Every structure is written in structure tokens, then in C-alpha cells.
Amino acid sequence: MSSYPDARSVVRALKPDEPIILNRPHAAARAARFFQKNFPGKSLYAVKANPSAELIELLWANGITHYDVASIAEVRLVRRLLSEAELCFMHPVKAPGAIREAYFDHGVRTFSLDSSEELAKIVAATTSENGEPARNLRLLVRLRVSSEYSELSLASKFGCDLTEAPALLQECRQWADWLGVCFHVGSQAMTPFAYVQALERARAAIAEASVVVDVVDVGGGFPSVYPGMEPPPLEDYFTIIHRQFEALPIAYNAELWCEPGRALCAEYSSLVVRVEKRRGDELFINDGSYGALFDAAHVAWKFPVVALEDDLIKPLQDFAFYGPTCDDADFMEGPFALPEDIQAGDYIEIGMLGAYGAAMKTDFNGFGATRSVVVEDEPMASLYDGSRVRPAADNVVSLR
Numbered sequence: 001m002s003s004y005p006d007a008r009s010v011v012r013a014l015k016p017d018e019p020i021i022l023n024r025p026h027a028a029a030r031a032a033r034f035f036q037k038n039f040p041g042k043s044l045y046a047v048k049a050n051p052s053a054e055l056i057e058l059l060w061a062n063g064i065t066h067y068d069v070a071s072i073a074e075v076r077l078v079r080r081l082l083s084e085a086e087l088c089f090m091h092p093v094k095a096p097g098a099i100r101e102a103y104f105d106h107g108v109r110t111f112s113l114d115s116s117e118e119l120a121k122i123v124a125a126t127t128s129e130n131g132e133p134a135r136n137l138r139l140l141v142r143l144r145v146s147s148e149y150s151e152l153s154l155a156s157k158f159g160c161d162l163t164e165a166p167a168l169l170q171e172c173r174q175w176a177d178w179l180g181v182c183f184h185v186g187s188q189a190m191t192p193f194a195y196v197q198a199l200e201r202a203r204a205a206i207a208e209a210s211v212v213v214d215v216v217d218v219g220g221g222f223p224s225v226y227p228g229m230e231p232p233p234l235e236d237y238f239t240i241i242h243r244q245f246e247a248l249p250i251a252y253n254a255e256l257w258c259e260p261g262r263a264l265c266a267e268y269s270s271l272v273v274r275v276e277k278r279r280g281d282e283l284f285i286n287d288g289s290y291g292a293l294f295d296a297a298h299v300a301w302k303f304p305v306v307a308l309e310d311d312l313i314k315p316l317q318d319f320a321f322y323g324p325t326c327d328d329a330d331f332m333e334g335p336f337a338l339p340e341d342i343q344a345g346d347y348i349e350i351g352m353l354g355a356y357g358a359a360m361k362t363d364f365n366g367f368g369a370t371r372s373v374v375v376e377d378e379p380m381a382s383l384y385d386g387s388r389v390r391p392a393a394d395n396v397v398s399l400r
């Protein structure tokens with residue numbers, strides 16, 4: 001992959017007609033090392049946040065040995081890249097064939113579930129041809145917890161509640177070599193208290209079930225930095241989680257796990273787009289809701305932006321973006337603060353798109369980034385560089 005000092009040099013060298021993804025391997029490596037060093041347990045990378053092969057290999061090289069996978073395609077992908085990695089199938093509703101292939105062909109032993117039906121499915125799919133049930137299953141019961149402290153909810157779809165969890169834990173204990181609980185507090189949890197509340201639920205479920213628990217997995221939800229969303233330091237999350245974990249009624253050698261997606265890769269990528277047309281305070285850019293900007297359109301997520309032309313001298317004003325496809329839904333309200341004199345032909349860098357950005361893009365209508373390059377500068381904001389924000393991120397206005 002070609003490498004450039006920064007977005008401006010990419011634009012100068014390539015004058016790209018199509019959007020380009022800029023990857024910052026040093027930023028993802030730094031995030032991985034931070035979790036390795038500071039999280040008081042094991043950190044699994046949640047592959048769905050960004051399944052790029054380069055990123056997965058980079059995380060492995062920086063100490064991430066466990067991967068949270070949710071589909072058989074993710075199982076195959078990570079196994080193909082990393083023959084030694086520990087894969088954990090953390091989707092609570094799986095196809096029987098996916099469980100079978102994961103277990104027998106790819107060495108997956110860890111599965112999550114939230115119902116007796118799913119337990120029966122897992123047991124059946126991992127039973128050998130001569131009728132021997134698997135003896136090495138690691139089962140994690142997914143609890144439903146509140147998403148009230150997070151920007152994106154994961155609360156309604158999965159997880160069993162406190163009336164069901166104790167019986168399911170007891171049932172799983174009979175089949176599991178290792179038994180655990182897991183949950184997800186919702187993505188971009190803006191306060192560590194989200195985990196306190198969830199761990200209180202875990203405690204209630206474990207106490208009620210009175211079974212031996214070998215692993216407590218606090219899931220994802222660790223935040224990154226975006227305009228108007230400046231979370232407390234991750235160390236605060238880790239400290240509080242560790243304190244709560246230590247007080248749980250679990251095996252003395254029980255493990256603590258987490259499954260960061262966003263926090264490990266948000267800083268990894270940004271995107272260079274070009275303005276193709278200006279209509280008042282609306283800019284028509286060449287990527288959008290079907291491209292790497294799904295969240296900007298669908299949940300009005302605010303990403304930092306910076307204009308890349310040296311000759312734009314006017315003060316900033318708020319703009320909305322239209323993406324390139326032919327429908328009105330391809331719209332991002334922002335607001336995105338850019339120089340008043342920006343016009344068609346000018347390039348913009350949109351930051352913090354390593355998580356749920358590059359991963360979401362489609363080819364719909366023939367648009368979207370097909371190329372990525374490496375850049376060496378800092379991401380527009382970082383939780384890991386000690387300074388938090390580089391000057392370019394001042395170029396941002398938030399609604400909150």
C-alpha cells in the first residue's frame with residue numbers, strides 16, 4: 001500500500017476522482033497496545049467494527065489474540081489470516097451449520113447464547129458423528145442490560161433478562177467446560193457507570209443461579225472521540241470495571257474479558273472526499289450513506305471534518321452533505337463546519353471512520369471508495385496519544 005505523510009499530500013499527489021480511505025496503522029497499533037497494557041483482563045477485537053485484513057493482522061502483531069466473530073464469514077476470515085487466534089462466536093442467534101463448521105473446522109470453542117433453544121442448537125451442532133457430546137464448550141450467557149448511557153443501543157435485540165438468566169446459567173453449566181456471562185452496554189458508552197449497572201445485573205444473575213462462573217465478559221461499548229462526544233479517559237472505565245469484577249461471586253481464577261470494536265479501530269481510518277457541487281449551505285460530496293458515511297446519515301453521527309485546500313481563507317460556516325447516489329436519503333445533516341469559500345472541486349478529510357465507516361460501505365449506484373492508502377500523521381482526535389486533540393479538530397462544531 002502506498003504511504004503518504006498526510007491527507008494533503010494524498011490530494012496533491014493523486015487529485016483523486018473517487019473517495020479514498022486513509023489508514024493509520026500506527027494509531028490502531030497504539031490502541032491495541034493500550035488495551036493490552038491497561039485493561040485488567042483479556043481484550044477480544046470485535047471484528048464487525050472493521051474486518052479489514054490489514055487491521056486484523058496489525059492487531060494480532062500488537063498483542064490481540066482473541067477475536068469476537070459473529071458470522072461464519074467472519075470466522076473463516078480471521079482463521080484464514082490468523083491460524084493461532086482464539087475465535088469466540090459471540091452472536092447469540094446462530095445457524096446450526098455455522099456452529100458446526102466453526103467448531104469442527106475452525107477450532108471455535110466459545111459461543112454465546114441467550115435462550116435454551118440456542119443451547120440445544122449448540123449442543124446438537126457440536127455433537128460428534130458417533131453421538132458424543134462436546135466436552136470442551138465454553139458458553140457465555142448473554143444478559144440484557146440497559147443502553148441508557150450509550151449513543152447506540154444494543155438493548156432490545158439480544159440478551160435474557162433476570163427472570164430467565166439463572167435457569168439458563170444452570171442449564172448451560174451442565175454442558176459447559178467453562179461458563180460465563182456477557183453483555184453489551186451499547187456502543188459509545190459515554191460513562192463508565194454503564195458497566196457498573198450491567199455488572200450489577202451480572203452479579204444478581206450469578207448469585208441467583210449459584211453456579212460456578214469462569215469468565216465475565218463486559219462486551220464492547222468503549223468510546224472513541226467525536227465532535228460533541230468527549231468521553232472520560234478509558235483508564236476510568238477499566239478501574240471501575242475491575243473493582244466491580246473483583247467483588248463478583250465467581251471462581252477465584254475467573255477471567256475478565258472485554259470486546260472492544262470501536263475503541264480499537266475508530267482512529268485507524270479517515271476518508272478524503274471531493275465536493276462535486278455546492279448549493280448554498282449544502283455540499284454534494286462523492287461518498288455518503290451507502291459508502292463509508294452510513295452513521296453520518298442514518299444516526300446523524302457527527303464526524304470531524306477539515307478542508308484540504310490551502311487557499312480557503314474565509315471563516316467556518318455550517319454545511320450539510322449530500323452523498324453521490326440518486327436518492328434523497330443519501331443526506332448527512334451534520335452540521336459540518338468548513339470554510340465559507342469552499343466550492344466544487346475542493347477536497348475534505350472526514351475523520352474517525354475506522355470503526356463502522358469503512359466496514360459499512362456498499363457499491364450501491366456505483367459509488368464509494370475503492371482505494372485505500374497509508375498516512376503517517378495523527379488521527380483528528382485520539383484517546384491514546386496523551387494530547388487528545390490535534391488542531392485540525394478545532395474545525396468542528398457540535399450540536400450538543
Ligand SMILES: *Cc1c(COP(=O)(O)O)cnc(C)c1O
Nearest residue numbers: 046187220221222259260261262
Ligand atoms: C458490536 C459488538 C461489539 C463491539 O462493540 P463496540 O461498541 O464497537 O465496542 C462487541 N461485542 C458484541 C457482541 C457486539 O455485537
